[in-house]
Amino acid sequence: xxxxxxxxxxxxxxxxxxxxxxxxxxxxxxxxxxxxxxxxxxxxxxxxxxxxxxxxxxxxxxxxxxxxxxxxxxxxxxxxxxxxxxxxxxxxxxxxxxxxxxxxxxxxxxxxxxxxxxxxxxxxxxxxxxxxxxxxxxxxxxxxxxxxxxxxxxxxxxxxxxxxxxxxxxxxxxxxxxxxxxxxxxxxxxxxxxxxxxxxxxxxxxxxxxxxxxxxxxxxxxxxxxxxxxxxxxxxxxxxxxxxxxxxxxxxxxxxxxxxxxxxxxxxxxxxxxxxxxxxxxxxxxxxxxxxxxxxxxxxxxxxxxxxxxxxxxxxxxxx
Amino acid sequence: xxxxxxxxxxxxxxxxxxxxxxxxxxxxxxxxxxxxxxxxxxxxxxxxxxxxxxxxxxxxxxxxxxxxxxxxxxxxxxxxxxxxxxxxxxxxxxxxxxxxxxxxxxxxxxxxxxxxxxxxxxxxxxxxxxxxxxxxxxxxxxxxxxxxxxxxxxxxxxxxxxxxxxxxxxxxxxxxxxx
Numbered sequence: 001x002x003x004x005x006x007x008x009x010x011x012x013x014x015x016x017x018x019x020x021x022x023x024x025x026x027x028x029x030x031x032x033x034x035x036x037x038x039x040x041x042x043x044x045x046x047x048x049x050x051x052x053x054x055x056x057x058x059x060x061x062x063x064x065x066x067x068x069x070x071x072x073x074x075x076x077x078x079x080x081x082x083x084x085x086x087x088x089x090x091x092x093x094x095x096x097x098x099x100x101x102x103x104x105x106x107x108x109x110x111x112x113x114x115x116x117x118x119x120x121x122x123x124x125x126x127x128x129x130x131x132x133x134x135x136x137x138x139x140x141x142x143x144x145x146x147x148x149x150x151x152x153x154x155x156x157x158x159x160x161x162x163x164x165x166x167x168x169x170x171x172x173x174x175x176x177x178x179x180x181x182x183x184x185x186x187x188x189x190x191x192x193x194x195x196x197x198x199x200x201x202x203x204x205x206x207x208x209x210x211x212x213x214x215x216x217x218x219x220x221x222x223x224x225x226x227x228x229x230x231x232x233x234x235x236x237x238x239x240x241x242x243x244x245x246x247x248x249x250x251x252x253x254x255x256x257x258x259x260x261x262x263x264x265x266x267x268x269x270x271x272x273x274x275x276x277x278x279x280x281x282x283x284x285x286x287x288x289x290x291x292x293x294x295x296x297x298x299x300x301x302x303x304x305x306x307x308x309x310x311x312x313x314x315x316x317x318x319x320x
Numbered sequence: 321x322x323x324x325x326x327x328x329x330x331x332x333x334x335x336x337x338x339x340x341x342x343x344x345x346x347x348x349x350x351x352x353x354x355x356x357x358x359x360x361x362x363x364x365x366x367x368x369x370x371x372x373x374x375x376x377x378x379x380x381x382x383x384x385x386x387x388x389x390x391x392x393x394x395x396x397x398x399x400x401x402x403x404x405x406x407x408x409x410x411x412x413x414x415x416x417x418x419x420x421x422x423x424x425x426x427x428x429x430x431x432x433x434x435x436x437x438x439x440x441x442x443x444x445x446x447x448x449x450x451x452x453x454x455x456x457x458x459x460x461x462x463x464x465x466x467x468x469x470x471x472x473x474x475x476x477x478x479x480x481x482x483x484x485x486x487x488x489x490x491x492x493x494x495x496x497x498x499x
Contacts, residue, residue, distance in 0.1 A: 316398030
């Protein structure tokens with residue numbers, strides 16, 4: 001267990017959000033409580049808070065992601081922040097500029113918060129160490145995707161209440177998944193029992209040391225689970241040799257209605273998107289009554305509002 | 321200064337009398353107006369509940385009660401850092417067209433009340449809003465004045481008043497503490 005922050009630091013004080021590994025259960029809970037208030041704002045007629053007036057949030061997306069970028073931008077706008085977007089395909093990165101040079105140029109424009117998506121693990125940490133802005137990690141390589149972990153925990157807590165002692169199954173490509181890693185840190189800190197399953201080539205050796213149970217077959221992970229999180233098979237991030245083909249993957253590890261019956265009656269089904277229908281999840285489960293996949297998207301905006309507020313207000317205490 | 325439960329009950333009755341004597345804009349002279357009591361979290365929500373109970377006894381009708389959290393509308397976010405929300409905002413319904421009595425425990429600078437009015441404005445357009453406070457300790461920093469007051473008190477500038485509650489969420493006592 002990592003050292004917990006001292007009790008005198010208010011739980012919402014966050015200079016950056018780089019990973020969930022380094023947050024305490026108290027900090028995570030404070031962010032989720034705040035996100036619940038943000039969600040109620042998102043259900044009002046006037047979906048706007050004045051809180052981050054005058055703050056500039058830059059979305060710096062070196063790796064493409066439409067959904068996460070839009071979710072962050074909507075979150076920033078709902079808090080009255082100004083937003084800018086910088087994507088790799090349309091930028092100087094494609095002309096050979098280094099990440100640091102690009103970041104220094106962006107910093108010169110004076111954003112307060114940089115939301116970074118990058119294909120290399122550790123990119124968010126690197127940026128936090130070399131520029132003065134607050135960094136929110138929107139996914140770095142196979143390392144972490146902390147706001148996805150928070151929104152999944154928010155969705156689970158919304159459906160199940162207290163997560164202590166709840167069995168949560170995470171199925172799929174654990175090795176390449178930053179979503180799995182952030183969820184693993186977050187859910188174990190909140191007291192859930194996390195069971196992983198996937199092809200042996202996709203389960204990192206020694207993952208049990210993080211406080212979870214790893215299975216080679218999907219059935220023992222599903223049995224009695226309160227919720228099942230299916231991961232996307234990421235063809236762009238892995239070699240060709242990890243599993244034979246999509247059809248066979250579906251047969252052994254995909255979630256269909258029959259397999260879902262192994263879990264608790266009414267167990268919730270999550271997926272971080274984008275889905276490969278017919279590979280990791282069948283269409284009838286994805287669209288069925290136990291699926292909360294679209295609620296995850298809705299909750300993502302609220303969770304990102306909570307994170308942006310916490311980071312911006314902490315920055316106000318001690319500007320760089 | 322230290323106020324115990326019996327002091328607070330007396331102050332609450334005074335506040336209830338002032339609330340009943342309020343003249344609401346647009347109300348006929350003999351019209352009895354029962355506004356929504358909206359407490360500002362956290363202390364004001366406690367006072368609003370107890371005020372509603374007193375009004376229910378004297379008037380035979382319990383007013384609708386709600387609570388609002390104004391943490392995200394405060395003007396000191398950059399001075400004090402991120403605040404935990406005190407609890408969710410919950411009104412009895414759409415405030416548009418309603419008469420609303422904002423209720424707080426202690427009125428000082430007026431900044432909390434300003435934030436609470438901003439929350440209300442984003443939730444709808446009430447017909448009228450008035451302010452009731454259990455204790456007014458002075459020290460205003462904004463042009464905001466209460467319409468009904470339980471007790472006006474003198475407190476040293478470096479001290480603040482804090483309402484403590486018992487295990488049932490009822491007012492227990494008010495204590496003075498350093499800012």
